[in-house]
Amino acid sequence: MNFIQLFQMLDTNQSTNAKRSALVEFIETAHPLESALAIEALTGRRERRQLKPSLLKQAAYQAFADESWLFDECYAAVGDLSETLAILLADQEAVSQTEDPVLAQWQACQRELSKKEPDALTSELLGLLSVMSRDEAFLFLKLSSGGFRVGVSKGLVHDAIARAIDMDRAVIEERMMGAFIPDEDWLNRLKEPVTQNELDARPLPFLLANPLSESDVLELDPTGVAVEYKWDGIRAQLIKTHETIRLWSRGDQDITEQFPDIIEAATTLPSQLILDGEILAGSPEQLQTFNELQTRLNRKRITQNLLKTNPAFFKAYDLLRFDGEDMRTRPLTVRKDTLSQLNVIQSQVIYPASHQDIQTMRLTARAEGAEGVMIKDRQSTYVGGRKTGHWWKWKLDPMTADCVLIYAQAGHGRRASLHSDYTLACWNQNNELVPVAKAYSGLTDAELKTIDQWIRKHTLQKFGPVRQVEAVQVFEIGFEGIARSTRHKSGIALRFPRILRWRQDVGPQDADHLSHFETLMSDSNAV
Amino acid sequence: MVSKKSRHRDPLIIRTPEGLYCPKARAHIDPWRPVDCALITHAHADHARAGSKHYHCALGGEGLLTKRLGQHIIEPHPYGESFSLGDVQISFHPAGHVLGSAQIRLDDGESVWVITGDYKRDLDPTCQPFEPVSCDVLITEATFALPIYRWPSMDQVMDQLFGWWDHHVRNRRTPVLLCYSLGKAQRIMAEIKQRSDRSVQVHGAVANLNIEYEKQDVELCPWQRASESDKGVSTDLIIAPPQVAGSSFLKRFHPTELAMASGWMQVRGVRRRSAIQQGFVVSDHADWNSLIKTVKQSEATKVYATHGETRVLTRYLNEHLGIASERLETAFGIEDGVDQ
Numbered sequence: 001m002n003f004i005q006l007f008q009m010l011d012t013n014q015s016t017n018a019k020r021s022a023l024v025e026f027i028e029t030a031h032p033l034e035s036a037l038a039i040e041a042l043t044g045r046r047e048r049r050q051l052k053p054s055l056l057k058q059a060a061y062q063a064f065a066d067e068s069w070l071f072d073e074c075y076a077a078v079g080d081l082s083e084t085l086a087i088l089l090a091d092q093e094a095v096s097q098t099e100d101p102v103l104a105q106w107q108a109c110q111r112e113l114s115k116k117e118p119d120a121l122t123s124e125l126l127g128l129l130s131v132m133s134r135d136e137a138f139l140f141l142k143l144s145s146g147g148f149r150v151g152v153s154k155g156l157v158h159d160a161i162a163r164a165i166d167m168d169r170a171v172i173e174e175r176m177m178g179a180f181i182p183d184e185d186w187l188n189r190l191k192e193p194v195t196q197n198e199l200d201a202r203p204l205p206f207l208l209a210n211p212l213s214e215s216d217v218l219e220l221d222p223t224g225v226a227v228e229y230k231w232d233g234i235r236a237q238l239i240k241t242h243e244t245i246r247l248w249s250r251g252d253q254d255i256t257e258q259f260p261d262i263i264e265a266a267t268t269l270p271s272q273l274i275l276d277g278e279i280l281a282g283s284p285e286q287l288q289t290f291n292e293l294q295t296r297l298n299r300k301r302i303t304q305n306l307l308k309t310n311p312a313f314f315k316a317y318d319l320l321r322f323d324g325e326d327m328r329t330r331p332l333t334v335r336k337d338t339l340s341q342l343n344v345i346q347s348q349v350i351y352p353a354s355h356q357d358i359q360t361m362r363l364t365a366r367a368e369g370a371e372g373v374m375i376k377d378r379q380s381t382y383v384g385g386r387k388t389g390h391w392w393k394w395k396l397d398p399m400t401a402d403c404v405l406i407y408a409q410a411g412h413g414r415r416a417s418l419h420s421d422y423t424l425a426c427w428n429q430n431n432e433l434v435p436v437a438k439a440y441s442g443l444t445d446a447e448l449k450t451i452d453q454w455i456r457k458h459t460l461q462k463f464g465p466v467r468q469v470e471a472v473q474v475f476e477i478g479f480e481g482i483a484r485s486t487r488h489k490s491g492i493a494l495r496f497p498r499i500l501r502w503r504q505d506v507g508p509q510d511a512d513h514l515s516h517f518e519t520l521m522s523d524s525n526a527v
Numbered sequence: 528m529v530s531k532k533s534r535h536r537d538p539l540i541i542r543t544p545e546g547l548y549c550p551k552a553r554a555h556i557d558p559w560r561p562v563d564c565a566l567i568t569h570a571h572a573d574h575a576r577a578g579s580k581h582y583h584c585a586l587g588g589e590g591l592l593t594k595r596l597g598q599h600i601i602e603p604h605p606y607g608e609s610f611s612l613g614d615v616q617i618s619f620h621p622a623g624h625v626l627g628s629a630q631i632r633l634d635d636g637e638s639v640w641v642i643t644g645d646y647k648r649d650l651d652p653t654c655q656p657f658e659p660v661s662c663d664v665l666i667t668e669a670t671f672a673l674p675i676y677r678w679p680s681m682d683q684v685m686d687q688l689f690g691w692w693d694h695h696v697r698n699r700r701t702p703v704l705l706c707y708s709l710g711k712a713q714r715i716m717a718e719i720k721q722r723s724d725r726s727v728q729v730h731g732a733v734a735n736l737n738i739e740y741e742k743q744d745v746e747l748c749p750w751q752r753a754s755e756s757d758k759g760v761s762t763d764l765i766i767a768p769p770q771v772a773g774s775s776f777l778k779r780f781h782p783t784e785l786a787m788a789s790g791w792m793q794v795r796g797v798r799r800r801s802a803i804q805q806g807f808v809v810s811d812h813a814d815w816n817s818l819i820k821t822v823k824q825s826e827a828t829k830v831y832a833t834h835g836e837t838r839v840l841t842r843y844l845n846e847h848l849g850i851a852s853e854r855l856e857t858a859f860g861i862e863d864g865v866d867q
């Protein structure tokens with residue numbers, strides 16, 4: 001397999017499993033230099049731009065001569081410069097070869113090209129593209145102009161490497177952390193025997209909380225539990241060995257590089273330590289929303305500027321290893337006491353005397369920027385997984401849901417020309433989408449326009465002014481209440497539904513099920 | 528001397544709230560509201576609507592039209608044979624879009640107008656190939672009027688399709704091809720038939736139309752209506768309209784792998800946004816080069832563009848080919864992407 005085939009497989013598979021097995025197969029079968037260069041590109045290590053976008057455009061204008069506006073129209077329709085050039089200028093009938101290595105050769109090409117004067121460069125580039133297949137041209141240009149993205153995370157690549165050579169995932173993360181030398185020997189270097197430090201740097205299985213409703217809480221013995229706020233951040237373990245500091249998320253991602261500020265703050269901590277806690281945006285005094293954290297996760301490079309605009313910190317709430325000792329078999333109260341002696345930001349904990357104390361804590365949660373409370377058995381040990389009887393979460397009623405757009409209709413007044421009235425649906429038990437709400441507002445004009453165009457192109461049927469559209473777009477809606485309703489197929493009616501945001505980050509299969517509303521109803525009715 | 532007034536002839540075809548209309552023939556072309564006399568280019572829903580008193584279509588298209596419209600008075604005409612309405616000679620000519628699709632030629636003795644309807648220039652085993660018709664005024668579709676739309680050969684597409692099909696069958700997943708049920712589905716089945724003895728299962732909407740195609744002696748690959756009782760992974764390709772994505776129809780074949788056959792699949796971002804894993808570029812519309820070729824072959828001195836990228840096509844014709852060209856805005860919603 002070569003890089004082109006790997007790309008085709010990654011690009012046409014949505015499931016993480018399929019992407020992972022494509023990567024594994026590639027690492028196992030590709031020429032080691034091809035795989036080394038591919039790993040370098042896939043993990044965002046090759047951002048050096050050999051060809052500026054302006055040069056690509058110049059080449060296109062040269063090809064289109066006096067019809068340059070026509071190229072601009074094409075570019076606007078495609079939205080990606082490399083893809084536009086690949087469609088227009090590559091050999092349409094050429095079939096990509098999917099066996100022999102290509103990357104080393106492409107790299108040499110890029111180097112040669114970048115040495116040339118602009119005019120010679122564009123002519124040469126056009127000649128090169130005209131004998132490439134479309135995928136070859138697309139990938140060549142993407143890699144050369146520094147905009148290569150294929151929808152696989154660094155973590156997934158590392159996971160695939162670990163599987164391909166049968167090594168521990170965390171060890172691979174550790175070894176991929178520093179400089180990466182893309183040569184034929186890269187796999188052999190990764191296969192070297194594991195050191196003690198690498199073993200110590202692995203995260204431990206996370207203890208997960210079970211959801212509770214109010215009536216459940218009333219059945220708990222308040223004097224047997226500890227209560228703290230439930231934070232809306234990224235659950236993570238901060239691991240300090242003799243040599244390194246690592247931050248691992250619950251999603252099995254090493255996110256150390258994303259949070260240099262947290263790593264910096266942890267340098268004063270004793271080594272041989274593992275903390276369990278939450279990464280939060282902003283500062284302890286001034287929390288920011290989860291979206292701000294998302295920005296940090298999504299960036300490939302964390303700049304000084306980003307650290308200023310999107311600061312983050314780690315709030316610890318448990319201690320899993322201390323001075324090399326495994327603390328997980330100790331009761332929660334002992335772990336909390338030891339933690340409280342460390343100089344780290346930590347979650348405030350109360351030991352309630354009554355149910356009222358728990359209620360009070362929960363009622364102040366929203367004002368604190370928390371999303372509810374965590375209730376933990378005082379005597380509980382720390383075990384991996386969603387164990388019952390250890391930790392519970394009692395969330396505030398969020399009253400939101402992710403729904404799929406299924407019908408659209410033109411709006412009124414200023415928005416009469418746009419399809420801005422949406423019928424939104426959730427999944428029922430039979431995996432059918434049933435309407436749960438009609439919503440009219442909450443999106444920006446720019447979003448409305450974009451969605452309107454999408455709707456016109458993806459209409460399945462028209463019933464008078466109403467268009468049935470492909471079930472693709474997901475919106476998060478907020479609402480004030482839920483009532484049962486026999487008039488609606490969904491069996492529920494939402495009060496004052498409104499659109500909170502357009503969820504371009506998820507697909508229709510990620511939308512909520514009707515059971516979500518049942519849970520919300522039982523939460524709020526229990527009071 | 529010819530006076531200014533008499534030189535300015537009334538156009539043979541005008542735009543009305545019901546759609547394009549030829550006053551001299553008292554006939555509408557693909558009207559979207561009920562009228563007395565409708566000339567229909569083809570049976571797709573955005574061109575053929577029910578409720579008119581009298582329909583004319585090309586011979587071979589009347590069966591599909593009846594399926595779509597129900598019982599109406601439908602008068603089929605052999606390709607190339609003209610008939611008169613008022614003082615206008617009218618004839619249907621192959622458009623190569625779907626079975627029975629036609630361009631409509633109208634001639635009042637002073638000028639000749641041709642309305643292409645939807646058309647393509649690539650060969651399609653399910654319908655007669657497009658025939659260029661010369662005229663004074665051409666009304667052409669412009670759905671894919673951008674140079675990025677260049678259709679690959681069917682050989683290349685079918686190789687890809689078979690490779691994808693086999694790959695997923697090997698991995699015990701059911702391959703599902705989403706495509707428009709009238710035309711695209713049958714075209715793909717006919718292409719399969721020409722290359723292999725593979726068989727497919729089809730959604731009910733496709734099955735009903737298959738029967739009509741087979742009545743007209745179009746050779747399709749072996750097919751079977753997907754039945755409720757068949758559970759589990761299928762090694763047959765499943766062909767279904769795009770509406771089934773996310774519906775319970777697909778559940779019986781789980782796990783499934785979705786692909787879409789459409790001209791829009793030419794652009795990677797479009798495919799990725801529609802949550803489809805694999806796209807095959809197969810269109811029943813003309814691509815950029817075919818549009819330009821068709822305009823040139825028509826020898827028309829005036830070209831109107833409807834549907835899709837009309838702005839780009841008219842600008843190109845005006846500025847680069849020196850052919851007077853205008854956009855023909857349709858009254859509402861006719862640009863729907865339903866049959867692309």
Ligand SMILES: [Zn+2]
Nearest residue numbers: 569571645866
């Ligand atoms: Zn059509």
